[in-house]
Amino acid sequence: MNTRRKVILRELGLTPLWRLRKTTATVDSSLETTDAEVTQTDALKQPGEQNPEIGQMDWAQLASTVASCTACPLRQTCTQTVFGVGDQNADWLYIGEGPGAREDALGEPFVGQAGKLLDNMLAAIQLKRGQNVYITNIVKCRPPNNRNPSEDEAKQCAPYLARQIELIKPKLIVALGKVAAQNLLNSNDSIANLRGKIHDFKGIPLIVTYHPAYLLRALPEKAKAWKDLCMARAFMESQS
Numbered sequence: 513m514n515t516r517r518k519v520i521l522r523e524l525g526l527t528p529l530w531r532l533r534k535t536t537a538t539v540d541s542s543l544e545t546t547d548a549e550v551t552q553t554d555a556l557k558q559p560g561e562q563n564p565e566i567g568q569m570d571w572a573q574l575a576s577t578v579a580s581c582t583a584c585p586l587r588q589t590c591t592q593t594v595f596g597v598g599d600q601n602a603d604w605l606y607i608g609e610g611p612g613a614r615e616d617a618l619g620e621p622f623v624g625q626a627g628k629l630l631d632n633m634l635a636a637i638q639l640k641r642g643q644n645v646y647i648t649n650i651v652k653c654r655p656p657n658n659r660n661p662s663e664d665e666a667k668q669c670a671p672y673l674a675r676q677i678e679l680i681k682p683k684l685i686v687a688l689g690k691v692a693a694q695n696l697l698n699s700n701d702s703i704a705n706l707r708g709k710i711h712d713f714k715g716i717p718l719i720v721t722y723h724p725a726y727l728l729r730a731l732p733e734k735a736k737a738w739k740d741l742c743m744a745r746a747f748m749e750s751q752s
């Protein structure tokens with residue numbers, strides 16, 4: 513194992529227990545997907561259901577519409593909208609909850625402590641922010657005091673995320689944490705129940721894992737997150 517990889521795995525609290533395995537065949541059999549496990553969702557409405565124009569927008573139009581959005585009260589208290597970052601043709605789409613203080617200040621998702629861990633999680637499976645990876649959030653404005661976005665706030669923002677997904681056409685969506693998972697899957701289920709499966713989001717495979725901010729507080733869960741990452745990587749390899 514090279515030094516950088518060791519550092520990353522140490523950061524994730526995983527050395528020396530977990531190793532990235534090469535093929536689907538080597539994935540923990542409890543994580544293999546069966547048809548029965550694939551779940552369907554139509555949680556996020558098709559872009560444009562609330563505003564038909566959103567469904568026709570290109571990236572520039574969408575970004576400027578988000579930047580001037582006042583559909584919910586979050587825009588009154590945030591510094592700026594945080595649209596998303598990365599490769600607009602990415603195979604991998606990571607979706608978090610909403611910007612925190614640092615993201616609100618810098619205008620980019622996952623740039624604080626949780627973001628550093630996310631970058632390390634990406635590196636652990638040979639991914640890099642901006643390279644075949646796009647990162648965004650359920651809501652584009654920071655909820656005050658980092659509270660969870662309300663159902664209505666998430667609903668107002670949903671057409672923007674739906675259009676981003678439609679434009680990116682990712683091969684896999686990774687929902688980071690409960691808020692992302694529950695909104696995307698229209699579910700009240702726990703992360704514990706939602707992870708370990710390949711869900712279906714309008715024809716796009718979706719997996720659920722823990723939010724990096726939660727992992728910073730709950731070290732033992734890092735091993736489970738690592739399993740999720742391995743499952744995601746093995747799934748993508750099985751598709752190529």
Ligand code: URA
Nearest residue numbers: 608609610611621622
């Ligand atoms: N947490 C999130 O869910 N998103 C961010 O962009 C930063 C922290």
